[in-house]
Amino acid sequence: MSAVTQLDKKEELPFYEPQGDEIELFMHAYEHKLPVLIKGPTGCGKTRFISHMAEKLNLPLYTVACHDDLSASDLVGRHLIGDGATVWSDGPLTRAVREGGICYLDEVVEARKDTTVVIHPLTDDRRILPIDRTGEILHAPDNFMLVVSYNPGYQNLLKGMKPSTRQRFLSMSFDYLPAPAEVEVLINETNVDKAMAQRLVVLANTLRELKDQDLEEGASTRLLVYTATLINTGFDPVKACRAGMIEPLTDDPDIVAGLMELVQAAFGSAEA
Amino acid sequence: MEEQVGQIWDRLITRVAKQGYAKAAVTLDQVKGPLGVFFRALGGDSALRVTATTATLHKARRNWLQRVAGSGRKVELAWQDETCLYLPAQLDVFPDRQLNRDLYFWLAAMAGARVPAEVHQSRNWIVDNQQRTLHTLRQFQGLHPRYLSLVQAYIALRPEPERLKPEAAAMEQAIQQALIQPGSVTALPEARFAPDPVALWLHPDPPRSAGLLNSDDAQDRNASKGQTRQTQQRRRQAERVEKPEEQGFTMGVRHEADLFSFAEFSKMDRATDEEDNLDQAENIANDIDKMSVAQDNTTVASRIKFDLDLPSEQEDDIPLSEGVLYPEWDFKKDQLLPNQCRIIPMMSRNAVDCELPDHLQKPARRLRRQFESLSARPQWIRGQYEGDKLDLDAYLDYRGAIASSGSAHAGDPRLYYQKRPLIRDMACLLLADLSLSTDAWVNDTSQVIDVIRDSVHLFAESLHASGDQFAIHGFSSRRREHVRFNCIKDFNENYDARVRGRIADISPGFYTRMGAAIRHATDLLGKQPAQKKLLLLLTDGKPNDLDRYEGRYGVEDTRKAILEARNQGLIPFCITIDEEANQYLPYLFGHQGYTFIRQAEQLPKRLPQLYMTLTGKLLGG
Numbered sequence: 001m002s003a004v005t006q007l008d009k010k011e012e013l014p015f016y017e018p019q020g021d022e023i024e025l026f027m028h029a030y031e032h033k034l035p036v037l038i039k040g041p042t043g044c045g046k047t048r049f050i051s052h053m054a055e056k057l058n059l060p061l062y063t064v065a066c067h068d069d070l071s072a073s074d075l076v077g078r079h080l081i082g083d084g085a086t087v088w089s090d091g092p093l094t095r096a097v098r099e100g101g102i103c104y105l106d107e108v109v110e111a112r113k114d115t116t117v118v119i120h121p122l123t124d125d126r127r128i129l130p131i132d133r134t135g136e137i138l139h140a141p142d143n144f145m146l147v148v149s150y151n152p153g154y155q156n157l158l159k160g161m162k163p164s165t166r167q168r169f170l171s172m173s174f175d176y177l178p179a180p181a182e183v184e185v186l187i188n189e190t191n192v193d194k195a196m197a198q199r200l201v202v203l204a205n206t207l208r209e210l211k212d213q214d215l216e217e218g219a220s221t222r223l224l225v226y227t228a229t230l231i232n233t234g235f236d237p238v239k240a241c242r243a244g245m246i247e248p249l250t251d252d253p254d255i256v257a258g259l260m261e262l263v264q265a266a267f268g269s270a271e272a
Numbered sequence: 273m274e275e276q277v278g279q280i281w282d283r284l285i286t287r288v289a290k291q292g293y294a295k296a297a298v299t300l301d302q303v304k305g306p307l308g309v310f311f312r313a314l315g316g317d318s319a320l321r322v323t324a325t326t327a328t329l330h331k332a333r334r335n336w337l338q339r340v341a342g343s344g345r346k347v348e349l350a351w352q353d354e355t356c357l358y359l360p361a362q363l364d365v366f367p368d369r370q371l372n373r374d375l376y377f378w379l380a381a382m383a384g385a386r387v388p389a390e391v392h393q394s395r396n397w398i399v400d401n402q403q404r405t406l407h408t409l410r411q412f413q414g415l416h417p418r419y420l421s422l423v424q425a426y427i428a429l430r431p432e433p434e435r436l437k438p439e440a441a442a443m444e445q446a447i448q449q450a451l452i453q454p455g456s457v458t459a460l461p462e463a464r465f466a467p468d469p470v471a472l473w474l475h476p477d478p479p480r481s482a483g484l485l486n487s488d489d490a491q492d493r494n495a496s497k498g499q500t501r502q503t504q505q506r507r508r509q510a511e512r513v514e515k516p517e518e519q520g521f522t523m524g525v526r527h528e529a530d531l532f533s534f535a536e537f538s539k540m541d542r543a544t545d546e547e548d549n550l551d552q553a554e555n556i557a558n559d560i561d562k563m564s565v566a567q568d569n570t571t572v573a574s575r576i577k578f579d580l581d582l583p584s585e586q587e588d589d590i591p592l593s594e595g596v597l598y599p600e601w602d603f604k605k606d607q608l609l610p611n612q613c614r615i616i617p618m619m620s621r622n623a624v625d626c627e628l629p630d631h632l633q634k635p636a637r638r639l640r641r642q643f644e645s646l647s648a649r650p651q652w653i654r655g656q657y658e659g660d661k662l663d664l665d666a667y668l669d670y671r672g673a674i675a676s677s678g679s680a681h682a683g684d685p686r687l688y689y690q691k692r693p694l695i696r697d698m699a700c701l702l703l704a705d706l707s708l709s710t711d712a713w714v715n716d717t718s719q720v721i722d723v724i725r726d727s728v729h730l731f732a733e734s735l736h737a738s739g740d741q742f743a744i745h746g747f748s749s750r751r752r753e754h755v756r757f758n759c760i761k762d763f764n765e766n767y768d769a770r771v772r773g774r775i776a777d778i779s780p781g782f783y784t785r786m787g788a789a790i791r792h793a794t795d796l797l798g799k800q801p802a803q804k805k806l807l808l809l810l811t812d813g814k815p816n817d818l819d820r821y822e823g824r825y826g827v828e829d830t831r832k833a834i835l836e837a838r839n840q841g842l843i844p845f846c847i848t849i850d851e852e853a854n855q856y857l858p859y860l861f862g863h864q865g866y867t868f869i870r871q872a873e874q875l876p877k878r879l880p881q882l883y884m885t886l887t888g889k890l891l892g893g
Binding site: 079082214215216266267 | 377670
């Protein structure tokens with residue numbers, strides 16, 4: 001089954017540092033009932049952005065983490081066999097359409113191809129969800145919104161998004177934040193001091209430059225937050241970087257050694 | 273005469289050189305991997321590979337007096353040009369191992385750190401190095417303690433100014449001052465002699481330093497004084513032809529000398545060689561030969577031979593067409609030059625139909641069995657919530673569970689079979705490097721080309737069994753107008769005795785113009801209807817050819833060709849037996865895009881296995 005989470009309402013908005021005009025764009029999209037596609041590398045804040053917006057718009061959020069076995073009926077729902085009868089059980093997408101809210105399909109390109117069948121009628125002006133099995137046709141309420149995301153960086157060649165699907169969404173592109181903004185995020189998330197946050201961000205940006213050659217992917221903001229959390233609780237910065245930013249990126253011992261020299265160069269004041 | 277003196281001199285400097293701390297020595301090979309990553313991470317040019325600096329031949333000639341005078345220990349200094357970062361093959365400057373290791377990383381940092389444009393290489397050695405030190409330290413504050421301990425240890429090893437003659441003392445004082453307080457010395461005091469080399473700094477006059485950091489500007493300069501430069505170059509080449517027997521020896525001596533030469537190095541720019549002149553080819557070949565010797569010590573030297581003649585038309589393979597023109601990427605101009613290379617598809621003339629060689633029969637049988645299981649039909653998958661047919665066993669279990677427990681929720685409600693197509697819609701093109709370097713010997717009994725031949729045999733057997741579509745081609749080149757593309761098996765050909773005959777007939781020749789070959793392979797593979805397309809490159813070295821393709825140009829063009837292939841949705845993957853491969857293949861194929869097979873003898877068996885894991889990943893992932 002797909003991982004489905006419904007966030008509990010919290011009192012305060014999850015912290016979110018805008019990269020550009022995405023909040024405004026999202027608000028407009030919601031008002032005009034337009035679906036949205038978000039692309040960007042791992043851990044750059046896509047999911048955080050959606051939960052932030054769900055809070056802001058006061059909508060329930062249905063997140064589906066797509067995987068390569070996820071089929072249309074995982075989204076729509078299916079008959080289960082009960083005691084002497086079959087029982088229909090709604091999938092997360094159907095639930096969102098029935099009750100209103102944001103349905104967020106994370107890494108949508110991972111899902112099986114038949115999911116496009118249910119996505120397409122929801123993303124044009126019909127805004128309907130036909131359920132073949134039960135013969136129902138659900139009309140999405142005004143407060144329903146479909147959001148999908150994908151990471152163009154990896155596996156894109158084998159699992160690219162079809163243009164016919166892509167052209168049904170307003171699209172926004174996310175990237176890692178510019179350095180000053182990312183520093184702010186770190187401070188906000190972990191209370192780490194500013195100088196340390198700056199050094200971490202410089203290190204992360206250095207790592208991001210190694211993408212595609214030595215590393216498969218650069219260090220995400222999420223990893224930065226983890227690292228800063230360790231450091232802030234008194235963990236040795238060099239060791240924290242190793243655990244938080246170097247080891248998660250590669251398994252190659254030579255690359256780890258080389259990057260640790262880099263960490264030493266950036267943080268190594270402790271040992272000479 | 274020169275030779276005799278040189279020998280004495282050589283013995284002398286060798287003895288002096290032993291003042292290093294051999295026990296604490298760190299070799300470049302020990303730190304090469306991490307060092308490369310570190311260098312790139314600090315901002316070093318990612319196309320460069322890290323290699324040992326040894327004698328380089330393209331040096332200005334200095335008179336004998338200067339050579340003797342420019343004394344000092346045999347120290348190799350760090351420098352970079354547009355293809356490599358050169359570092360000493362071994363560092364034993366300090367009695368402490370850790371310090372020697374630190375020195376490696378310090379040198380890489382110096383070379384890698386981004387410096388503002390005004391810090392030109394080799395404008396003023398002492399000022400530039402101080403500026404570089406300052407910039408490096410500013411960017412990477414963590415290096416500070418390391419630098420301080422290096423300087424401290426290093427100054428202790430340098431001559432004490434008080435013991436030197438006044439002239440030398442002033443100079444030494446300036447250098448020490450510059451080390452302790454980078455930025456504080458604005459000029460080197462005048463002296464008749466060059467100072468002792470400084471192990472913490474970059475090469476005072478890096479050979480071929482133009483390019484890299486200021487390639488545009490270098491080009492401008494070259495353009496303006498092109499005439500003189502060419503004359504110089506010619507002179508140099510003439511010189512070399514005159515005394516070939518001295519080369520091995522003068523190499524060492526000149527190296528000692530040029531560490532301290534601040535001037536008159538004649539820069540060589542292959543790009544402006546008029547490459548269509550065959551007469552020059554031999555000289556260029558000469559260059560390549562020696563550069564390889566210089567970079568890889570002796571192993572390659574025995575490998576590379578130059579054979580510039582094409583076989584006569586009657587002997588040569590049959591050209592299948594006039595040729596197809598392909599563009600080539602010029603990284604200096606940053607543009608794709610149209611119609612630069614002519615790919616000539618060829619078909620072996622002398623191939624005789626044959627069966628699989630005996631020694632491959634057994635592994636082939638085993639591989640065939642393995643690969644047959646890959647050609648899977650649609651499968652029924654049990655235990656599904658829904659599906660095309662009911663799984664009666666599961667249903668009975670389910671009813672039973674309910675009946676026995678009396679609860680409607682007991683039992684597993686996954687009662688269906690589902691039919692999943694597991695079709696491998698896959699096309700693979702194997703592109704084998706047939707350049708002359710494959711003529712080398714792997715061990716006492718077999719050559720690289722034998723290994724490649726066996727690999728191709730087993731690969732073909734395996735893929736034939738798997739049912740995947742595949743083609744096999746080989747390539748070699750002799751300059752851009754003659755890139756041979758040997759067809760071994762086309763996509764629409766059957767795998768039979770004829771193909772086996774062609775495999776048996778492959779033979780090494782010429783050079784490795786990889787970019788054009790990859791572009792042509794991309795074209796062929798791109799036309800296949802399969803969903804997933806794998807472009808496998810089997811090679812033993814990096815791109816090279818007689819003209820400027822050797823070095824950075826070739827690497828950049830190949831990289832471009834690979835990117836183009838990727839953009840077309842192909843999956844390029846490289847299999848190499850070159851131990852140096854990790855120096856340049858990540859730049860070409862990405863870190864996940866290649867594999868290195870240490871023992872070439874294993875390649876025949878490893879190649880099909882690799883294909884299996886690779887395609888398993890492609891299809892299952």
